[in-house]
Amino acid sequence: MVYLNQTAYSKKRTYHFLPKILFGYPSCVTTALVYFSSTQKKMNETWKRFKRDKVALFGGTVIVIVVTAALLAPWVTPYDPHEQFFDGLTLEGAPLPPNKRFPLGTDLLGRDLYTRLVYGARTSLIIGIAANAAAVLVGTLLGIIAGYLGGWVGNAIMRFTDLMMAFPALLLAIALASILTPSLWIVAMVIALVNWVQTARVIYTQTLSIAEQEFIQAARALGATPIRILWVHILPHLIPHIMVWATLGISVTVLFEATLSFLGIGVQPPTPSWGGIIFESQSYFLTAPWLVIFPGISILLFALGFNLVGDGLRDAMDPTQRGRN
Amino acid sequence: MNPLLQVRNLTKHFPSRYGSRNLTAVKAVSLTVNAGETVGIVGESGCGKSTLGKSIIRLFEPDEGTVLFQDKDVLSLEKRALREMRREIQMIFQDPYGSLDSRMTIGAIVEEPLVIHGIGDRATRYKKMLRLLEITGLEQDAANRYPHEFSGGQRQRICIARALALRPKMIIADEPVSALDVSIQSQILNLLVDLKEKFDLSYIFISHDLAVVEHVSDHVAVMYLGGIVETAPTKDLFTRPCHPYTEALIKAIPQPDPLRTRERIVLQGEIPDPENPPSGCAFHPRCPKVMDICKTATPEEKNIGVNETGHLIRCHLY
Numbered sequence: 001m002v003y004l005n006q007t008a009y010s011k012k013r014t015y016h017f018l019p020k021i022l023f024g025y026p027s028c029v030t031t032a033l034v035y036f037s038s039t040q041k042k043m044n045e046t047w048k049r050f051k052r053d054k055v056a057l058f059g060g061t062v063i064v065i066v067v068t069a070a071l072l073a074p075w076v077t078p079y080d081p082h083e084q085f086f087d088g089l090t091l092e093g094a095p096l097p098p099n100k101r102f103p104l105g106t107d108l109l110g111r112d113l114y115t116r117l118v119y120g121a122r123t124s125l126i127i128g129i130a131a132n133a134a135a136v137l138v139g140t141l142l143g144i145i146a147g148y149l150g151g152w153v154g155n156a157i158m159r160f161t162d163l164m165m166a167f168p169a170l171l172l173a174i175a176l177a178s179i180l181t182p183s184l185w186i187v188a189m190v191i192a193l194v195n196w197v198q199t200a201r202v203i204y205t206q207t208l209s210i211a212e213q214e215f216i217q218a219a220r221a222l223g224a225t226p227i228r229i230l231w232v233h234i235l236p237h238l239i240p241h242i243m244v245w246a247t248l249g250i251s252v253t254v255l256f257e258a259t260l261s262f263l264g265i266g267v268q269p270p271t272p273s274w275g276g277i278i279f280e281s282q283s284y285f286l287t288a289p290w291l292v293i294f295p296g297i298s299i300l301l302f303a304l305g306f307n308l309v310g311d312g313l314r315d316a317m318d319p320t321q322r323g324r325n
Numbered sequence: 326m327n328p329l330l331q332v333r334n335l336t337k338h339f340p341s342r343y344g345s346r347n348l349t350a351v352k353a354v355s356l357t358v359n360a361g362e363t364v365g366i367v368g369e370s371g372c373g374k375s376t377l378g379k380s381i382i383r384l385f386e387p388d389e390g391t392v393l394f395q396d397k398d399v400l401s402l403e404k405r406a407l408r409e410m411r412r413e414i415q416m417i418f419q420d421p422y423g424s425l426d427s428r429m430t431i432g433a434i435v436e437e438p439l440v441i442h443g444i445g446d447r448a449t450r451y452k453k454m455l456r457l458l459e460i461t462g463l464e465q466d467a468a469n470r471y472p473h474e475f476s477g478g479q480r481q482r483i484c485i486a487r488a489l490a491l492r493p494k495m496i497i498a499d500e501p502v503s504a505l506d507v508s509i510q511s512q513i514l515n516l517l518v519d520l521k522e523k524f525d526l527s528y529i530f531i532s533h534d535l536a537v538v539e540h541v542s543d544h545v546a547v548m549y550l551g552g553i554v555e556t557a558p559t560k561d562l563f564t565r566p567c568h569p570y571t572e573a574l575i576k577a578i579p580q581p582d583p584l585r586t587r588e589r590i591v592l593q594g595e596i597p598d599p600e601n602p603p604s605g606c607a608f609h610p611r612c613p614k615v616m617d618i619c620k621t622a623t624p625e626e627k628n629i630g631v632n633e634t635g636h637l638i639r640c641h642l643y
Contacts, residue, residue, distance in 0.1 A: 213423055214418050215423060215426045217379075217418070218416070218425075218484075219437070221382060221415065222487070223407075223409075223438070224441050225441075228441065232429075236428045319427065319471040
């Protein structure tokens with residue numbers, strides 16, 4: 001007979017008490033934190049598997065570098081992001097290519113591109129993470145409600161989602177942004193408002209198909225309440241899908257912010273943003289390619305990092321993947 | 326003594342996808358299960374056996390009829406009372422792959438009923454869970470593993486352990502062995518029979534396999550197109566099948582002895598479309614002994630049994 005460590009076992013079981021906690025805390029964020037932290041043993045296992053995934057670790061490293069750089073921007077950059085240098089332009093007024101003084105060259109106004117990219121990471125992080133997290137949260141919530149409750153509530157939600165999908169997102173964003181004065185947080189909100197739709201659709205169909213499965217019926221036969229079924233049996237199966245959208249969405253939102261900036265309703269200059277830098281300088285693409293290439297690479301690496309980590313986490317959290325790799 | 330479970334005229338419709346006609350999956354079914362008894366329900370796929378089982382414990386809401394469990398009307402129970410009732414009647418599902426949550430450990434799955442009904446503290450639940458694993462013939466280290474690491478037979482053991490956790494009086498087993506290899510089937514059947522003795526259980530045993538039903542049941546009900554056509558004690562039914570459908574089913578059981586010849590009745594045609602059932606007796610288009618009256622009149626239930634245990638049949642031949 002195998003000896004079992006009982007305390008380790010009980011630790012893992014904690015999350016069955018969460019429906020009760022759910023009522024105690026009104027805040028979704030608190031609940032989510034409790035939900036994830038209480039499954040500590042599971043987390044340790046997930047981390048163990050995640051560590052073995054080299055590709056995901058690479059993605060994680062990229063994210064850590066970007067976040068650190070954004071947080072420590074004043075210390076890791078040589079100049080002020082808004083400072084226009086007299087020697088930052090050629091005599092004809094063209095931007096400088098990468099050189100000793102300006103490691104990644106200068107932009108159209110003679111500002112240091114490297115410094116602006118690092119400060120721009122702040123914008124992209126806020127937009128990419130906050131806007132996207134809000135969009136995924138709203139989408140997940142509406143998708144689960146529509147999928148699990150069904151009936152006229154579900155129908156109403158899904159018809160509204162269809163409406164949002166059919167309506168050009170950019171047009172809506174332009175309308176919203178011109179009513180409200182554009183600022184970083186307003187832009188984030190606008191992006192969240194148009195981006196929850198895809199998540200809602202995917203989570204809706206997934207919830208439908210999970211709710212059809214026999215283990216849900218089995219749980220009902222045991223006497224489980226709808227809230228328990230949603231929390232203990234449906235949500236854990238949705239997490240991989242939520243994860244995919246949360247990470248894929250980051251690249252989508254960063255690019256969306258770039259589009260908005262291009263149209264003049266995104267983050268307002270002189271605040272640097274990656275998309276903004278590309279679009280400011282797109283007509284100089286042939287004469288000053290570094291102005292497009294470096295922010296482009298930044299967006300690519302940033303989005304890639306999140307996608308890789310998302311994939312890695314999804315696999316690491318799947319118990320059927322245990323013992324693989 | 327009153328029977329443990331009494332089902333009377335239970336009817337379940339499903340809305341049809343097209344048009345206004347309903348699909349009647351279960352049609353005025355009556356069934357009695359005494360304490361300590363196993364009632365087998367047999368019939369072809371699609372005849373409504375599973376729907377009947379699930380309607381009894383209200384996984385589907387039945388449209389008409391009554392279900393009395395220990396003299397309590399199950400169909401009128403409020404949500405809370407229904408949850409209490411579910412402690413007493415448990416279910417084992419056909420698909421041991423689909424009926425276990427793949428993201429929970431076996432320990433969590435087997436303990437879940439205890440958690441739902443708030444039984445015991447963590448330590449006692451843990452002990453109970455280990456005991457349940459032992460009773461159903463699983464290793465104790467299964468507790469920390471996940472369903473995908475187990476074979477079909479072991480998973481069905483897990484399902485049985487979960488169903489036993491609340492010490493129910495009755496278990497509805499919906500095709501519990503039909504997804505398993507033949508060699509594993511008998512292990513699971515024997516386990517079910519042993520547990521019945523040990524825990525004073527009653528079963529409703531749903532299967533399409535007559536041989537399996539004969540092995541475990543005290544009573545057998547034969548279902549055809551949503552209705553029960555014949556009910557009798559097992560021995561009686563297998564030695565003296567009266568309904569032509571039952572007769573055909575029993576003759577179709579493969580005989581292991583090649584020297585024993587036997588007459589086979591091969592049923593013509595398919596099971597009819599339940600959205601558009603035949604007039605009169607539902608079986609008449611396929612019946613080898615069809616008469617004119619079968620096409621127009623629905624046969625009433627008659628008791629042709631020699632003793633009070635009864636042998637109920639719906640057929641114009643009797």
